[in-house]
Amino acid sequence: MQHEDLLPRDTPVALIDKDGATVADEQYALPDAETLQRAYRGLVEGRRINDQAYALVRQGRLAVYPSSHGQEACQVAASMVLGDHDWLFPTYRDSVAVISRGVRPADAMVLLKGDWHSGYDPAEHRVAPQSTPLATQLLHAVGFAQAAKHRGEDTVVLALCGDGSTSEGDFHEALNFAAVFHVPVVFFVQNNEFAISVPLSRQTAAPSLAHKAIGYGMPGQRVDGNDVAALLAVLGEAVDRARSGGGPSLVEAHTYRMQAHTNADDDTRYRDRDEVKAWADRDPLSRMQVFLRAQGLLDDAAQQTIADGAEVIAAALRDALNADSDLDPEDLFRFVTAERSPQLEEQWQLLRGEIERASLTDAGGHR
């Protein structure tokens, strides 16, 4: 590969513009109609999940929810480009992508609800656990891919991170390891302009985040992060490259975090409403709706069916989170290690005694 081929374009790849009109591209083809219809359904469901989760925080049913409102195209595309045996390594803001892989919405919310640190079996849906340290999961993705390559499997790993994460040392180490060992990993950066309150300009002086790729000897590409068609095309190409032995690559999506970092954040302290409003005009859902209707791929009935489906998911999420959690405090000890030490047995015994006393005094425990 020539050095120039590792560089991203000067402007992000776009196939459908903010008004729903197609943009011709010599390199990337528009995905087929069925794929785009499926993607649109994913967008509507993802938006509904984001908004439902946001509401559940306000009702006290979720401790916290880092919303991907506005980033649904990235979430849906990240999931759609992967095959059944591929693995997704998400961040805490990627619940919609996790759910798109087949994880039950309520299981994906276990961390954020506070019931446990993760609520699904990673192997069942090929989704690594979400957790809150930044960029550490990128190295896990690389090691996972190394093991797959070691055994001769054709698994592709897609690793997600945000713009803030690209400043972390583990981002550098992960891309470098992946390139040196030539493993099948796609690094997908959702550049949503903010790391909590700190803007991209304080993270990097590079021309773009995708430009970092050439420093590792891998291709980088930039894509409109609110254009699901372009995301499917660019990420799909990266996944194909990885699967066919072409090694890792870096994709940067230009998108925007429409809401505050979490409910605990106040984004009026660090960004203008005009900026947020400008990004609202570039919404990933509305452009696809306009596009599909213009192409005759979406009518009122289909729109209603999709909306109804999203409502069913939201209702299930609501019901699951409104139900009281069935928590077992003994889980604190159950999984620490496979082989339990006498010290933990002793402390577990102590907790059992407290649980017993609590059940006697207030029928169910006060904790």
Place this chain on the structure above:
Amino acid sequence: MTMANDIEIETPHVVGTMTMAAAINRALADAIAEDPDVVVFGEDVGALGGVFRITDGLAERFGEDRCFDTPLAESGIMGTAVGMAMNGMRPVVEMQFDAFALPAFEQVVSHVAKMGNRTRGALRMPIVIRIPFGGGIGGVEHHCDSSEAYYAHTPGLTVLSPSTPQDAYSLLRAAIASPDPVVFLEPKKLYWSKGEVDTSVTADLGTARIAREGTDVTVLAYSAMVPVALEAAEIAASEGRSVQVIDVRSLSPFDDATVTAAVRSTGRAVVVAEAPGYVSVASEIQARVFERCFEYLEAPVRRVTGFDTPFAPPKLEHWYLPDADRVLDAIDSLHWDDEATE
């Protein structure tokens, strides 16, 4: 610093005298040969065989896909080990020196130690983290630290440190076979010490070893401080005092049963460790002994540890490191006169 070339590694079991370095090399080789999921990697562990030659010959014998060099990045080594373990491998990683393991600390504490718990046991982390540690070899700054307390303080980690070639072999084999993550601290000072090794001997994680029988006082030591404790015991014996030495060897989990029985039998205890004493493994051992043996004690449990200073430069380290004299001084302070006047 070559020591592993002369080892016979074809026979199923070996009994012979070898250095601790050779015993560790042998354990790695046997584990790689027996389990296709075991991979060894780190910095300079391939062609060079490691800066201490611990991995000597492994890449050549087993191939690049079983023992390999990585980019020079410790968090990268540890983080990729986590990913490999998630995908069914048993990584054995080498951190080149104690202080150079620190860039990997986040991966160790936040993921290696927590992944099994986070996923309710779905993703276990059968990772062994080998770290040459401690002083006594004339190493410059950042090459002689005793960092065991950081790891032992972290729930989810098993922390081991051998003091003999036999334990180095047997404990490392047990560590690699363990479904849980193990931090394996190798005392640099003892790499070239020799001893009998029988590769058919197994060791259980979480157990201490009685290194010397004695009846008057129990000295609890680990790693490079075990030979120091044994030297003190030998001198004490010539002065008519019978010193029992326990090699703690498993810093977490801790073998309360063996240690408690030992101290109750003698009624006196001294804890010896090279690391700074404040908030240390030695403090923890001291506290546990007090809690469990208070009624049996003739005197307070004493600690002999490194000073609460950064590790000494090479030309001053003999002032820093606990030696037999310090141990004997501590033993002498254990209220022997009170007993004599009773």
